[in-house]
Amino acid sequence: MWVVAPTSMEAHRRRHRGSEVRGFAAKTLALPLVLLIVGVRDAGAEEQPPRAVSTVSIQAASPPQVLAGHVRKIFKARCTECHGADLLRPKGKFSYVLELARVAANPKMIVPGRPAQSELYQTVFHDEMPPPKSKRPPLTPEEKDIVKSWIEAGAPANLPDENTRTTPPLTLGRRFLRDIGQFHPPSTHFPIALLIVALPAEFLWKLTRKDSWRATARFCVLLGAVTAVITATLGWCDAPFSTYAGVSASVLWWHRWFGTATAVWVVLVALLSESSNRRENSQRLCRWFHLTLVVGAILVSIAGYLGASLIYGLNHFSW
Numbered sequence: 001m002w003v004v005a006p007t008s009m010e011a012h013r014r015r016h017r018g019s020e021v022r023g024f025a026a027k028t029l030a031l032p033l034v035l036l037i038v039g040v041r042d043a044g045a046e047e048q049p050p051r052a053v054s055t056v057s058i059q060a061a062s063p064p065q066v067l068a069g070h071v072r073k074i075f076k077a078r079c080t081e082c083h084g085a086d087l088l089r090p091k092g093k094f095s096y097v098l099e100l101a102r103v104a105a106n107p108k109m110i111v112p113g114r115p116a117q118s119e120l121y122q123t124v125f126h127d128e129m130p131p132p133k134s135k136r137p138p139l140t141p142e143e144k145d146i147v148k149s150w151i152e153a154g155a156p157a158n159l160p161d162e163n164t165r166t167t168p169p170l171t172l173g174r175r176f177l178r179d180i181g182q183f184h185p186p187s188t189h190f191p192i193a194l195l196i197v198a199l200p201a202e203f204l205w206k207l208t209r210k211d212s213w214r215a216t217a218r219f220c221v222l223l224g225a226v227t228a229v230i231t232a233t234l235g236w237c238d239a240p241f242s243t244y245a246g247v248s249a250s251v252l253w254w255h256r257w258f259g260t261a262t263a264v265w266v267v268l269v270a271l272l273s274e275s276s277n278r279r280e281n282s283q284r285l286c287r288w289f290h291l292t293l294v295v296g297a298i299l300v301s302i303a304g305y306l307g308a309s310l311i312y313g314l315n316h317f318s319w
Contacts, residue, residue, distance in 0.1 A: 252310060
């Protein structure tokens with residue numbers, strides 16, 4: 001009868017536990033990765049949000065209808081959160097921000113031809129609207145110039161056909177994508193916090209050689225990779241329904257692809273973490289894991305900053 005030495009039995013159990021962890025991680029990451037691919041394909045087929053064009057090009061040759069169309073797109077991207085027609089309690093009882101004819105006919109808001117005397121222009125010019133607590137960032141200087149040009153032109157209300165056509169109802173699948181995509185903002189906190197916590201935990205393990213610190217770092221990295229893939233997936237589900245213009249459209253583009261690349265990078269960090277926990281691996285693999293962990297924490301922080309900039313503006317993180 002063969003007798004297995006205690007050390008061999010312990011090594012066998014450790015390898016068995018490692019295999020179980022790696023198998024669980026692979027199964028957990030598989031579904032979000034599939035959803036991420038589906039979300040990217042669905043969002044890629046959508047038309048990109050319109051960007052605000054320069055005031056010079058609008059004033060040079062564009063008819064009033066085109067000018068009104070650009071203003072309506074700006075109002076839709078910036079103002080419908082508080083003044084949308086579908087809100088039960090719009091702020092200031094003002095729910096017709098997309099009805100340019102009614103907006104232009106309100107003397108308390110618009111004095112045609114005189115932006116300096118128009119309350120609407122003054123509020124957006126001084127960044128009072130959208131309010132600081134709004135999820136939408138303030139208008140960019142380019143967008144403010146467009147609103148100013150629209151008022152100077154007499155606040156025309158006739159829109160091009162592309163702005164007045166009826167939007168087809170959402171299918172069941174697209175409604176599902178829209179609903180689950182709304183969980184993207186709160187889900188971003190998990191990978192950011194977990195990967196940042198993993199850094200000091202790994203450092204304390206290097207300093208004290210206590211297995212509890214290494215287990216903490218390993219857990220944070222693995223869960224951070226799972227939540228990063230889920231967060232990126234939810235972001236792509238929300239992408240077809242995001243409307244931004246001007247500088248915010250560029251920020252959205254960077255946030256979208258930077259976040260996707262970060263999710264892929266964090267998966268690599270998790271794989272290196274699992275591999276470095278094997279005793280037979282060299283110290284070189286551990287050094288690669290530490291390097292990728294530091295880079296991953298930086299990447300996820302930048303992606304979070306870009307996401308917050310879509311809500312609070314690029315200058316939200318000022319001293």
